[in-house]
Amino acid sequence: MIEISNVTKEYVEGNKALRNVSITIEDGEFVFIMGRNGSGKTTIFKLLMKEEELTSGRIVVNDMNLGKMPRSYVPKYRRRLGVVFQDFRLLKDLTVYENVAFAQRVVGASNRRIRESVPAMLQMVGLSSKYKMYPHQLSGGEQQRVAIARALINRPEVLLADEPTGNLDSHNAMEIMKLLEEINGMGTTVIVVTHSHEIVEKMHKRVIYMERGCVVGDETAFDPAEEEEDMTEGGEFYED
Amino acid sequence: MRISTFWYCVKQGVRNICRNIWFSLASIATITACIFLFCMFFSIMVNIQHVVRLAETTVGITVFFDEDLNVGQIQAIGSEIARRPEVDRMEFTSEDDAWEIMKEGYFEGAEDLAEGFEEDNPLAGSSSYQIFLNDISKQSQFVAYLNGLNGVRKVNYSNSAAAGLTSFNTVIGLLSVVIIGVLLAVSVFLISNTINVTAAFRKNENQIMRYIGATNGMIRAPFVVEGMIIGLLGAVIPLCVMFFLYHQAVGYLQDRFQILSGIFQFLPLETIFPYMAAAAMLLGLGIGFFASFFTIRKHLRV
Known part of the structure; x- marks a missing residue:
């Protein structure tokens, strides 16, 4: 569970990027954090990554209080998170396979483990046949799939995605969202920072709206099929 | 790792x-x-x-003692010198040994000339110690110590090469x-x-x-x-x-x-x-x- 309680973040004195923000995200949830530029959504992302220190308040991720976490523990903490960026951040001189393997190599995984898990992960994101290709030989959507595979290879509990569809057309964007939904279905908590209304509307997931550093709305997820059913049932009731 | x-x-x-x-x-x-x-x-x-x-191994310091000292007194001073940390090794040369060495050097081939000194050692009172140091840079300091000892008459050493x-x-x-x-x-x-x-x-x-x-x-x-x-x-x-x-x-x-x-x-x-x-x-x-x-x-x- 992720608990953000009364968090304020001030980069420069008097200029608050977050003002008294409180959000709770349960295990296995799929959440969008939405807002315009400067709304504070990326600051939340950075605080969760422990890239920035909060000014006041408390953030607890899976029972770990980030405010009290020593710097030496940060690498271990980050291994429990997966992270995806808008610009993919793939290594250009490594193949698809090597890019995914890289994430395991830097945390000291054995060659045997890498040989076993990377092909399985590439199969999951639908890139088995392209494992020898370099990033520049792939489409934007495929590159983002590689980035997702890299983020998931160390089996994180939480996947953080910062504008993962920002560089993609609507078709590829929806494909990536479906993949993230699949990953969420396997039990991983997924947090997507975005400003795309189109995607948020199509996904029917929980949406936290942010504006000028404050949470201004929190819409819970809904299943359109169930809603339709409810309406039908309601209609029957009225007809009766 | x-x-x-x-x-x-x-x-x-x-x-x-x-x-x-x-x-x-x-x-x-x-x-x-x-x-x-x-x-x-x-x-x-x-x-x-x-x-x-x-x-250091070839150039030594030679110490001569007062003529009125006997062999026992000279060796007592010798043992005191030997206790110094800068001393690597010491060789004692009695007045008789000194004369024998001199005879071999100076009267080689004319041994009969030396026979005139048979009963009267011209090097009497010339018992000495030759001292070799383990660090030649400490030579002058050591020579000063030797000169300060009671019973030491003369100290010979070569300073220039070292x-x-x-x-x-x-x-x-x-x-x-x-x-x-x-x-x-x-x-x-x-x-x-x-x-x-x-x-x-x-x-x-x-x-x-x-x-x-x-x-x-x-x-x-x-x-x-x-x-x-x-x-x-x-x-x-x-x-x-x-x-x-x-x-x-x-x-x-x-x-x-x-x-x-x-x-x-x-x-x-x-x-x-x-x-x-x-x-x-x-x-x-x-x-x-x-x-x-x-x-x-x-x-x-x-």
């Missing part, structure tokens, strides 16, 4: 060197120059020390420390620059590593490997050059300045090379390690 991770870091280190080969070559060249000079001064100093040591060699050795030592120091500073600066350039190349990679959860050690390792390889190459090249050059230089000096061969006995390369190689390797690896370790620190800030 796993073996696979170790090899991964080594591979990345080599890749870093290849990525900016010209910077790496410049660093290797400077360390090569630095370590070559180190090896040269090392050879000179070791050879001078060898000559000084030879002088003092000359010792001061030459000191000058060479100081000169080498200064030159090597300057070159070390240049080497550290150049390696540091090379690592900075590599770090700029790898900025994206390092950032991704941090997000994935790589430790500082894991991010730092390829850079440290890079620095150590540069340092190692900078040591191996001058060592190879020295290996071939030493014989040539010794041969040349002995041919050109034959007068030296009487004074100087050059040490064979086989005797000094293992020490020189170990020192040069440590120096190269040390420069590479410290320059890269401290340079990369500022790139590790999360």
